[in-house]
Amino acid sequence: MSTTTDTPTRVSHPSYSEAFQQGVREEMTTNPDIFILGTDLVERGGHFAQVKGIAQEFGESRVKDSPISEAAMVAAGLGAAMYGLHPIIDLNFIDFSFGAMDEIINQAAKIRFMFGQPVPLVIRATSGVALGGAHHTNALEAFFASTPGLSLAIPSCANDVKGLIKTALRVPDPVIFLMHKKLSGVRSEITTGHQPIPFGKANSVRPGKDAAIITWSYTLFTALKAADELAKEGIEVEVIDLRTLWPLDEDAVDAAIKKYGRVVIADEAPKFGSLTAEIAASATERCNSDLKGPIVRVGGVRAPISANPRHSDAAIPTVAGMIEAVHKVMKY
């Protein structure tokens, strides 16, 4: 599945966005029911080049440019999914999902339960804090992951983008697929080839001896930088990427608690109400006796995201904040 612009390096070490293209192309080739609908997809290839070239390869019946009508976009995918197709609705930024919230929460998430009808639908959007101000930086993961009926993938690297979108396109369920905007151009190796990656399976990105940081998406890279710094002090921290937030790999969380008794959970969503709270609370209920002290959470500030770069950087977990959290659990 190569295009004229692909080089061997681009195929084996694609960017995060190119990995999405790869996964979608492979699945579209084998499944004629997959189509993509969103804004500016055909010529531009999406705002992050996530579907660049796919319309030219598969035709405009498989990649459709949409009006800016979020409710109708999701409804189109929903109705078509229930008719038997497997649409990808590209909402561009997850912030725009507010215009389609009824279609996502009241309809797509609930129809299987209410009527026994499968809803094979992927809703893709970019997420996360970057430049662009308050209307392009909402953190909705906790809301979607806590809605019965929805699953949520939030990959941190090219390999996981490819493998997880392949899985999302093979299950008859609505999946929210969130891609961090700051990772779009980051290249990394495809290690699992054409294989789908299962949901609900965390990935240990860095081994440790003393404590674990559990995180996902862009915050993983902040955690890895913190782990490098901590290693210089002789503290070896395992860094775990959850990759999907529903299903959630509770076994991986519990295993980290049992192994170290010292755990930090970090995410850039505002800390109050973040999924870090749910993960920490439920893990504590299961494994309290294995903890040497409370799980420490690192999160974003309780404020909308400023467009000022220094402010937006300071609104989310920093390397220093992550190091401080690990120091705290190391004192137990």
Next chain:
Amino acid sequence: MAYTDLQSLLREMLVIREFEETADKLTLRGKVPGGMHNSSGQEAVAVGVMSALAADDVIATTHRSHHHTLAKGFTPNEIMAELFTKATGVSKGRGASMHLGDFKRGHFGGNGIVGAGVGIAMGAAMGIHQRGDKNVSVGFVGDGGLNTGRTWESLNMAVIYKLPFILVVDNNQYAVETFVGRVTGGNDPAKRASGFGLPSFNIDGNDVLEVQKYTAEARERAVAGEGPTFINALTYRYNGHNVGERGQYRTQEEIADWREHKDPIDRFTAYLLSTGDMSQADLDSMKASVHAEIEAAVAFAESSPEPDLSTLTDGVDSGLLGAK
């Protein structure tokens, strides 16, 4: 319901009326958890549309959908049992009055959200279009749904992709207690819709044959690849928005005028008797058989089991992603 002849249209309208008036009484007796929305007076919209559709055509509808569902061919038994939230109901007791549906039979659900069925039906039309199938999808909305954005977003999308879609406004003139003319700019639904660039009609929703004719023509255009049609069918709801409502928002004279002079069942009955398509004896035996059918549905619902408590969380997702 097979609409084999003119009498079958009348019989289905009688089934709906008898079903609704019976269910209304049962709701007041506490038999219907969550209550219900009675469609008495609106039978000709449902039967007119459904009698022009093929069995594999899709519908998606509203919070007031007993009439659409019965007219689509669902049995009084499975609908009454659903109102009672019994396991034998069409939605296995999980939906009650507002959430009737069975996708295998082309019914993509009633809906608690105004205008949501329009979007779902438009999406089904996109599915039909993608597959190249030769059926159509009908989205129902009430007059209240004339003023929600998703209705028009969906209609626009149906136009630009030329989807095999029909938008039917089951216009009973009151959004709960609010008269449509008070809240609808321009107060001409077909004129508003025509601005989206599709054939748009205001029709008499209490004339079953007129509704059937406009739907059949819309269906022909849709199947021929000519895209969607907008039909605003003017009708009237005799009862309150919900059972038990005692509103002061319209006069008793207005209600009486519609019941006595414009009733869709009375009008069609008089027509069939006048043309000789039906005798008085036919009508008497039809009414008796309808009455028996609805009585049997109540008995079926009463005697049906509740859904087992152990199924409380069954089927939230496929389980294939590994959620525990």
